[in-house]
Amino acid sequence: VTRSKLVKDLIEIVGQANVLTDPELVRPYAIDWTKRWSGSAELVVRPASTDQTAEVVLACGEAGVAMIPQGGNTGLVGGSVPPNGGEVPNAIISLTRLNSLEQVDQVDRQLTVGAGVTLEALQDHLTQSGTGLAFAVDLAARGTATLGGMLATNAGGHHVIRYGSMRNQAVGVEAILPNGKEISRLEGLLKDNAGYDLPGLLAGSEGTLGIVTRIRLRLVPRLDARVTALIGVDATATCVSLVARMRQELPSLEAAEIVYEDGLNLVCMHTGLPLPLPRSWPTYLLIECAGIDGREAGQLLEFLESVGLPDGSTAVAMEGPGRQRLWAYRERHTETVNRLGVAHKLDVSVRPSLLAEFEAQLREVVRVHAPGSTLVLWGHVGDGNMHVNVVGPGPGDDTVDDAVLRLTARMGGSISAEHGIGRAKTRWLHLVRSESDIDVMWALKRALDPAGLLNPGVVLPPA
Numbered sequence: 518v519t520r521s522k523l524v525k526d527l528i529e530i531v532g533q534a535n536v537l538t539d540p541e542l543v544r545p546y547a548i549d550w551t552k553r554w555s556g557s558a559e560l561v562v563r564p565a566s567t568d569q570t571a572e573v574v575l576a577c578g579e580a581g582v583a584m585i586p587q588g589g590n591t592g593l594v595g596g597s598v599p600p601n602g603g604e605v606p607n608a609i610i611s612l613t614r615l616n617s618l619e620q621v622d623q624v625d626r627q628l629t630v631g632a633g634v635t636l637e638a639l640q641d642h643l644t645q646s647g648t649g650l651a652f653a654v655d656l657a658a659r660g661t662a663t664l665g666g667m668l669a670t671n672a673g674g675h676h677v678i679r680y681g682s683m684r685n686q687a688v689g690v691e692a693i694l695p696n697g698k699e700i701s702r703l704e705g706l707l708k709d710n711a712g713y714d715l716p717g718l719l720a721g722s723e724g725t726l727g728i729v730t731r732i733r734l735r736l737v738p739r740l741d742a743r744v745t746a747l748i749g750v751d752a753t754a755t756c757v758s759l760v761a762r763m764r765q766e767l768p769s770l771e772a773a774e775i776v777y778e779d780g781l782n783l784v785c786m787h788t789g790l791p792l793p794l795p796r797s798w799p800t801y802l803l804i805e806c807a808g809i810d811g812r813e814a815g816q817l818l819e820f821l822e823s824v825g826l827p828d829g830s831t832a833v834a835m836e837g838p839g840r841q842r843l844w845a846y847r848e849r850h851t852e853t854v855n856r857l858g859v860a861h862k863l864d865v866s867v868r869p870s871l872l873a874e875f876e877a878q879l880r881e882v883v884r885v886h887a888p889g890s891t892l893v894l895w896g897h898v899g900d901g902n903m904h905v906n907v908v909g910p911g912p913g914d915d916t917v918d919d920a921v922l923r924l925t926a927r928m929g930g931s932i933s934a935e936h937g938i939g940r941a942k943t944r945w946l947h948l949v950r951s952e953s954d955i956d957v958m959w960a961l962k963r964a965l966d967p968a969g970l971l972n973p974g975v976v977l978p979p980a
């Protein structure tokens with residue numbers, strides 16, 4: 518099948534306006550959010566339904582064109598864009614037009630969404646529904662990240678300590694496999710052990726096994742009584758022990774984030790925000806508790822009092838704007854780092870009990886392997902998840918990435934806590950997955966995608 522025949526076939530399926538071939542229009546889709554990963558694609562195709570997606574997959578398959586599923590393109594490991602100099606021509610399949618938002622089912626506490634719905638659109642839809650229900654996963658890319666991309670990367674975010682990650686929210690999934698066939702489990706059954714969990718396999722598969730078209734989501738009670746606190750402490754170890762106690766004594770704990778003095782100072786410089794507390798602290802813990810009424814706020818305040826924190830070390834907010842201001846110190850780290858340059862972004866986890874030791878060794882490893890670079894760290898302290906950002910080494914220089922990932926693996930951690938493997942980390946997968954693990958992954962990949970056309974080069978290292 519020639520390129521012009523493919524373009525003609527795709528236009529027949531999705532209409533002229535939804536097949537982009539002009540390089541100027543294709544380019545923004547072919548470069549990722551970090552600007553570290555980019556490649557070239559023949560075209561972008563934008564199906565608007567499950568059936569259209571199936572037809573697009575068949576047409577690309579017939580033409581021998583590799584397919585890159587893409588949602589909001591906010592992924593941070595290069596999985597949503599084509600490779601630089603791939604072996605076969607690529608088509609980016611943008612799923613953002615799969616944006617149906619069905620009615621909230623209040624009794625079952627579920628709803629079905631199209632894979633291209635953004636997290637923010639879902640949040641607005643739930644607010645407007647007046648059902649008192651909410652979605653459990655939240656993350657800073659909410660305005661652009663899609664539910665399909667979030668499921669494909671098994672995104673985590675701020676609330677994992679309370680609700681788990683995306684996989685835990687997907688009651689069912691509908692997807693198109695590389696052979697154009699559909700699998701669907703949208704009945705919304707909480708108990709359904711009839712055989713292998715095929716849709717579940719797609720959670721965290723990063724667009725390599727199938728294209729998610731719709732998701733049946735679990736909802737949680739909307740908790741409007743919220744209290745947020747930013748606490749200055751001396752070190753990571755103090756944060757970890759405080760959070761361990763909170764998890765024991767405060768069932769309403771929903772988020773526990775850690776940031777550091779150097780990163781926070783950069784955020785203030787970049788955003789113009791004032792320093793949050795009367796004096797600086799080496800480490801800051803941002804926590805949020807949420808409940809139906811104000812009791813949770815009282816419990817948190819009592820807890821903080823019982824711990825005996827020094828005067829002036831804590832800022833507490835209960836109303837929207839005040840809480841958002843405290844969250845900004847954490848959420849605006851990402852854009853601040855982007856301003857500094859192209860960051861090497863590593864998203865790693867260790868058991869929380871090892872986090873303090875990990876942080877100390879990490880700083881040393883970065884000092885040795887990327888001298889003169891800027892290291893900005895932040896993380897989800899309750900999950901032992903640290904986001905490591907190193908600005909300085911050139912985009913092609915992986916020395917510091919290698920050293921950090923090896924340190925993480927030595928400490929029994931994961932080289933990808935929540936962002937996935939993408940193209941960025943395939944060569945390190947063996948550090949945390951055995952040969953037989955990787956063999957099984959390849960067997961699954963070959964069974965579902967024998968021609969290897971669905972997001973090749975993502976997740977799995979060359980066989």
Ligand SMILES: Cc1cc2nc3c(=O)[nH]c(=O)nc-3n(C[C@H](O)[C@H](O)[C@H](O)COP(=O)(O)OP(=O)(O)OC[C@H]3O[C@@H](n4cnc5c(N)ncnc54)[C@H](O)[C@@H]3O)c2cc1C
Binds near residue numbers: 585656658728
């Ligand atoms: C500012 C910022 C904050 C972030 N915070 C967090 C965070 O707290 N926690 C976290 O886990 N992640 C976070 N991320 C990264 C995170 O992976 C993404 O935001 C989100 O999960 C990706 O959604 P997306 O629609 O942009 O997917 P994309 O970037 O478009 O794609 C990501 C991967 O999923 C695949 N994919 C996309 N859509 C589909 C589909 N429908 N079917 C099959 N495969 C698909 C792609 O091929 C690619 O491999 C953040 C990113 C940014 C920019």
